[in-house]
Amino acid sequence: MKNIILASLMVNTFIAVSAEDRIPKFEVAPVEVAFSATFTGIQPDASHKSGDNLIYKFTGQVFGPGMDGQLQLEGFSGKTDRKTPWETLTELVNAYKRKDYEKIMSLYSKVSRDDLDAMLAGDMKDKYLNHIGKIQSAQIIAGFEYKGGFLVIYQAKGIGMSTCYMTQSKKKFLITAFKDDGPESWNLSLYFKFKPEPMKQPELITKMDSFEVSDSKSFSFRLSKPGNWLVVFKDKVGEGTLYNAQDGSNGDVNKEEGVMDVEFNSRKVSSNKDYTLYAVETNYPVTMVTETLIKNAMRFGFRVYKK
C-alpha cells in the first residue's frame, strides 16, 4: 500500500484560549494522499484514479505521528471563540462528555438545528446522549476544505471515529448538516481509518502438502504485526476471498497473538484435486480478489485426496 503524505508535518502547537484551555493550532497547507484502492469499502472514483491508486489533493491539516491533535476533555473552560474548527470541535466533545444537548445544539448552524432534532426524534435522543456520554478522549485525525466548508475527521475513544462538516457564520465555525453524494470524503475517511500500509507476505508455519478430504485441516500463518489481517484467496479476480479475518478478532480461532489458522474442510475443497492458494497480510480488510492482491501474495499449495 502506497501511502504518501506530502503535507509538511506541522509542529504540534497549542493556542491558549484561556488559562486552562489548550486548543490544537489550526494551520492548513496543501496535502496529497495516494493509496491503493484495494480494501473493502472503497467507492469507485474515476476522477481521482491513477493506475491502481486513488490520489486526493486538498488544503487542510493532517495530524500524523508525533503531532498532538488531542482534544482537551479535562479542565476545559467550556467556551471558545469558535474561530477555528478545532475550537468548535473542542467545545463539541466536551458537550458530548457532559451530555449537554443545549450546548451541542448551539454548536450547529441555525439551518441544521432542526435536522438534529429530527434525527434524534423519539427515544433516539436519550440513546444519543447515552452514547456520546461514553466519550473518554478525542483526537483530531484530519481536516480539510471541502465543498465550501471544512470537513473534520476525528477519533473519540468510547464512540469511535466520526466526521463533521463545518461552515463559517460571522467568523465562527459551526457544524452543518451535509449530504455528500461523492465518494471523495468517504474514501478519505476510510484511508484515515486504516492508514494502509504496504501488503506483506505472511509466513506459512504449517508444512503440509496433502490431506484426506474428510479431514479438517488448518494451515497456520504468522503475521509480521499482531492485529493485522490475513487474507487467503484463489487467483480469481472479482471473486470473494476464501478467508479474511483480523488477528485477535472473533474470526481468529488461534489465540496466539500474531498467528492465524485457516481451516479447510470438505465444504471448501474437493477430493482428488490440487490447490494453489495465495495469502497476504494487510492492516485493513479485503474481501474481493484483485490483481494487486495476487501480485503481492505468497503462494502455497496442497493436494486433497480421498481414501
Added chain:
Amino acid sequence: MRHMNKKLQKNLYTIVFVCVSLGAFAQGQQADKYLYVSKQTGEFCQFQGGQGKTTDKYEHGGVTNVVVDGPIQYQVNPADMTIGINQTKNWQGKVWPILAQCPAPGNSVWSKLIAHYDVTYSRPQGVGMGGNVQSTYECGAGSIDDGCAFHGPAGGTHEIINKIGTEEQPFEVFSINCVIPAAFTCQNGTATLHADIYPGNGGDVTWQTPFGQLQGNDITVNLPANFNNIPVTATYTVCGCSYTAQGVIRPNNFTGFGLPCCVSGTQVVANIAVLQFDGPCWPPVVFSQAAVAPMPDMMTAAHTVTAISNGVPFVASTVAVAENNTWTYTPLAVDFTKLGKIVETIADAVKSVSGSPFSPSVNVTGQINIGSGKICCPGLPNCVQNADKIEGQVGVGASLSCRFPVYGIPYVASLDALLDVGVNASVGANITTTCTDPKACITGAASLTLGLGLGLSLAGGLVTADLRAVVEGAGVELQYCFLPAPATAAYTVTLGKIKIVGSVTTLEIFNYSVEYVLFEGWQSGPHPINL
C-alpha cells in the same frame, strides 16, 4: 428484308426436306429426327409432308444433288427440285428407314440427307449475308412496279445474289426392342410387371396376362395365394412399330423365416418377420398368428410363429416384452437432506470469514421410487434385459441464517450482517434405464434466495446506517444420478455481483451515499454429493 431472304432460302431447301421442314431451320445443320423400325415385325415409321413456293422475277434455282448417308431413303414429288422466276410449285416428300440395313434390336444408327443447292435471288443492298453479288439495280426507280417489293421494301439499291451450298438433315434410326427379365419382383402377393424397352423415348407397353390386358410399364398386379408359373406378354409400341416379348411370373422358393429375439409390446408379425426366398419374386406368406403380444399381467410372453408360403412352412420364435406394464416400485434410498450443503457453500462464499456457527435447515417432501422391469434389447446376446425405472417427485427446501461481519464502513469496526440463504429444488424423475445406458440422471435448476441485512441505528460515530446488500443474480444448477447406485448429486452455484448500497449518517449529520462492491461475481462447482 432479312426475313424475306431467309424465306427464299428456306423454301428452296424445303424441296429436299419436305418431310422434315416443319421445325425452324438452322442454315447448314438441321435438328435431329428419330425414325423407328421393328426388326421383329418389319414395321417402320416415316416422315412425310409438303411445302409450296412462289418466286418473283429474280428468284430461281434448285437442288442440284442429294446424297444419302445411312440406312434411309427419300422420295420427292415432283422429282424436279428446281423452280424458275415468277413460278409457283408444290412438293410432297417422305423419308423412311431401309429395314434390312438397320441395326439389330436394341441399337440405333445415325444417318443423314445432304442436299447441294444453287439458287439466285434478290435482296436490298446491305441486308443479309452470304452468296455472291451478281449485279445491282435500283428498286422502284420507274413508275411501273418492277416486282422488287416482293422480297423487300421498294426503293434503294437491291442486289442479285447467287448462292451455292449444302444442307444436312440428320436422323437417328432406332431398332426397337422389348425384353422381359428372367425374374419378376414380387412382394406380399403383388408382382411388378416390368419390361426392358428400347429406346424408351416414347411409346407404350401393353401386357397380356391371365388377369387381363394391362397398360404401362412397372405396373403391379395382385397374385393368387398359391401360384406357379404365370405367362405374360409385353408389347412395346412406338411410332407405329411394335416389338413383343414373352415372360413368366415364376414364384421363388421360400427358404427361411426369422423373428427378432424380442419385441416391445404388441407387434404385427408381418412387420417384424424376416423372410428369405431364393429370388426376387416372393409369393404371399401366411403366418400362424397375425400379432405377438405380451400376456396380461406378465412382463414377457414367448411366441412361436409358423410362416407358410406356397405350401412351404417355417417356424420362428420371439418374446414380447411388456415394457410399459405397471411396475412395482419401492422407495429409493436417497438422502436429500444432504442438499443442505448447497446453502453451506453459498454462505461460505458470501461471508468468507468466520461468523456465527450455522447448520442448514432442510425440509424434504415427496419420494423417489425405483421399480424393476424388462426391456427388449435386440442387439444384445440376452435380448430381454432387466431395466430400472426411477420415478417420483421430491421437493427440497434448504435454508440457513448466519451472522458475519461486513467491513468497509469508516465509523465502525464492522457491521453485523445477517445472511439468509434459501434454496428450493424440485426433483421430478421419470427415467428408465436403456439397453445401452444403465444411468438414470436428470438435471434441473433450483431457485436461490439470498438476503443480507445490514441495519444499524447507533454505533460508533454513526447515528444511522441505512445499508443493504444487493445481489445481482444468483442461481443453482443441479444434476442428480440415481443409478447406478449410490445416488449422487452435483451442484454448481453462481453468484452475481454483491454490492453494499444505502446511506450512512454520522453523529454530526454528515450523510454519505454509499455504494461499494463486496465482490464482482463467483461461480463454484460442480460439487459432488453422495445422497
